[in-house]
Amino acid sequence: MRAAVLHTPGQPPSYGEHPAPASSPGATVVRVSAAPVVPLDLMCASGESYFGVPATPYVPGGQGVGVVESSESLGAGTRVWFLATAGMQPGDGSLAEWCAVPDADVVPIEAGVPDEMAAALGLSGVAAWMALSWRARLQSGERALVLGGGGAVGQVGIGAARVLGASTVVSVARPASVPRASAAGADVVVPLEGDVNALTSALAEHAPFDVVLDPVFGDASTAASRNLAAFGRLVNLGGSSSDLATYSSSALRSRTASLLGYTNNAITPEQRREAITAVLTHAAAGRIRMQYDVHPLAEVEQVWSRFAGGESSTRNVFVP
Structure with missing residues (x-):
């Protein structure tokens, strides 16, 4: 072959x-x-x-x-x-x-989604869907923040957060990737510019966030943690920006916030099957892009x- x-x-x-x-x-x-x-x-x-x-x-x-x-x-x-x-x-x-x-x-695959799109979504779709639905337990009406919104996981996460009932979906994306995050359906896209304090201030205009989907870590994750709502949950599933982030003890304690990890390796084949089916079904309907x-x-x-x-x-x- x-x-x-x-x-x-x-x-x-x-x-x-x-x-x-x-x-x-x-x-x-x-x-x-x-x-x-x-x-x-x-x-x-x-x-x-x-x-x-x-x-x-x-x-x-x-x-x-x-x-x-x-x-x-x-x-x-x-x-x-x-x-x-x-x-x-x-x-x-x-x-x-x-x-x-x-x-x-x-x-x-029963959903009417093109083969190329189904392949593109794949495990990135599984990760975004399961991190939001299973790990963060995103509830209807909550505010969601998606870091790395121009990346594969981020684009799916924007649509998935909306499907799961988020009232508002804000994203952070590198300047060159802002159009992709916007096209994926984010209400607001905050460009990843300046230092961590500048990003914290930019996010504060749209905060607080009940759930943060974080495939990047680093300064973006630090800034997001400072803008969590009471009982907010930040789910990390990657470190494309950095393998280190800094969190304030007082910020987390004052909000009774949770920092959670996620990997596709932790789910069962049945969970993976259900997640890919859900993502492809919503993609076929145009809800995930x-x-x-x-x-x-x-x-x-x-x-x-x-x-x-x-x-x-x-x-x-x-x-x-």
Whole structure:
């Protein structure tokens, strides 16, 4: 089959021939129609992640969309979203014409959302949805603040907060990403400018916030914590800006606020299935939106290099 094949950790994969997966008990073989590249894929392929150095050559890609070719649990032709563990465990991933994954990691898609959009949303959608609904327990009428609103998780988080009943959704985004956060449906987008005190003051104009979705950490998270409402909850699910943030004890105590962590690794396959189904259903109805770019898989080396070099901030989806 044709695939993106990584031969050397730390280098971009190249487009070429690679052995196709074989059918096996308990596994579903999917003919891939769309697959994204996300930061986790780059981290695994770097050879410097906590998963260790991956055995090469292998096909990267931790998730995708396609139709079932063979399976013991689903009929051939069923349209599905699937999860792969390429780079984290031995085996190939989604950046190929076919991919084999455990039956439990395949979710049928009934929503009328394009394959490319379903692939773009994927685990970012799961993270935003579960962090807000399950970890923060966002309630109808509460005010939500979404940090990193121009990123994949942030864009989904803006729409998800609205779907879950937030009365107001404010976002923080880098100046270049403000249009994406606005297009995702934020009521107000505060540009990430100045120092932490300036951002604290800018957010205070729209505070207090009952729930903060935080995929960035750093100064933005510090400023958000200073603008929490009584019994407010800040859920961190990433550190794209920094691995450190500073919080005031008095600010947290005076508000009886909660700082919470979230990872997709903590949820069950059933929770993941319900979350991806909810996100795709709302995306099909236009309630959750994300901007993404689509590329032929043959361009994987160039696009991967731009993404790894910080030259591309939009979600990239490949079509075999």
